[in-house]
Amino acid sequence: MNIFDPQGPVAAAEKTLLIDSVAIMLAIIIPTIIAILIFAFWYRASNTRAERLPNFAYSGRIEMVVWSIPALTIILLGGVAWIGSHQLDPGNPVPGTGAPIRIQVVSLDWKWLFLYPDQRIATVNHLTVPVGSPLHLELTSGSVMTAFFIPQLGSMIYTMNGMVTRLDLRADEAGTFKGLASQFSGDGFPEMMFDTHVVSQVAFGDWAQSAAKSTDVLDETAYKTLAEQSIEKTPKTYRLDDPELFGKIATQKIAPAPGPQMTENEAKPESGARNVR
Template sequence: MPGLVRSFVGKWMVAASVPFLLVGCGEMGLLDPKGPVAEGERAMFFNAVVIMAAIIVPIIVLTLYFAWRYSAKAPRGRYTPEWSYSGRLELLVWSIPALVIIFLGGIAWIGSHELDPSRPLRSNVRAIPVQVISLDWKWLFIYPEQGVASVNHLVIPAGTPVAFRITSATVMNSLIVPRLGSQMYAMAGMDGKLNLQADEPGRYRGLSAHYSGEGFSQMMFYADAVSPAQFAAWAARTRAAGPMLDAPTYLRMIKQQSTSRAYTFRAVAPGLYDAALRQSGVKASERSSGGREDTE
């Protein structure tokens, strides 16, 4: 029996330490948000935990109490074999779980609207657009206003909303920067919308949260949140050197396999994202209908 108690206490200590491990996990600290979306998700998580604890903790306490009070070795309760029903007890048994479900449903309803990935963030600063294309197995980020692009490296100004458009040129993936907020699936022929913001400068790790093949484990990138002045300087440096991202270069990137190297393009052909969106949509339709896929 003492061994069983030690095992039970040990498991509870491990479970209780998980949130603190997540907070101290640096780049992947899910409970250490750095943006308004992630902050809202953490608030939802803690509110749900408190509501569920309101029923779980009393149940655990009452279970231990009844096991002690009505034990066979030293019974302390009154034995009433004829008792079968209590309206008040029945009301209590059903009302508490019903209230928990109502409260959790309310949190989910409000959160699903307030934290809708496609909903623009409230801010006095105008959002900057970033177009994202998922490739095998790397991320392509296009900055249409700055006229540059980068691979496996996202640079954004801190305190400024970022409006992402996300698609995939190959298989389905999922873009997420855990400390900034929600994930969004990248699917061929679909134009996903995601709005995020970094409240303070820093380096945050991003990744694909959906298995997509042998290069999936290396499909990671860094999101560097910098000051607006540093962002403008980075865009100027990027425009001063490097290759141009045109249609032939993009087609070679599609055929190229996994790469974790980060590099930039000094210029981007106009309308490249929309053209890639249409092309991937046509290929997805051909695959779903059993037609021949055009590899040219």
């Protein structure tokens, strides 16, 4: 999950923004540290050559220097962050070489549900996408708020109950990249990890056709069972029987889960356990 090893244009732009911001800050931090050391050495008690001005109170020139340099640094850093933040708006389209893929993401306690409405597929804790294709992600939560993040593809974004956030990404290299929940959401939070498999366009088509023949069906009834508090150790694949399922979750036509509950069994919640606030 190395953010300095980007595998897509969004992550690459974020890496550049991060490095540029650190470089701008170091432009004032390093000279300041060097100046502190020089002053400490020159005005040491044993240095009789150092000129001392015990009655010194104010110098306009010194004030100009010590305030103008930090002000210019903040203006430059703010400008870089402002421009970069607008260019990397999560909803901005990311062009690609393949057909766009629409993916609907639902965060649950404590697992990730991915819906492919156009391919009529659903997966749990594993995401498969074709290399080079624009990825249009729509995200919501079926429980408490958390955050979706694939560090090597970029742009952490929140998932919130009762609303939909959007994120556009693209993967430029085939491989398997880790994804995670980056906001604490209860005892099972450390297990909210998933693999993002980036495959060729042909391999994605073959996978989609095979997955659509799964004997496991995801509909509203199956979703309610899946939404119960649990940790899924094994990735799952379903045939999506209801392509409108995401809309029902986002608009709360399907009631949201109560959130993490006190339990000694991390696999299933205890009945009647009180909610953690």
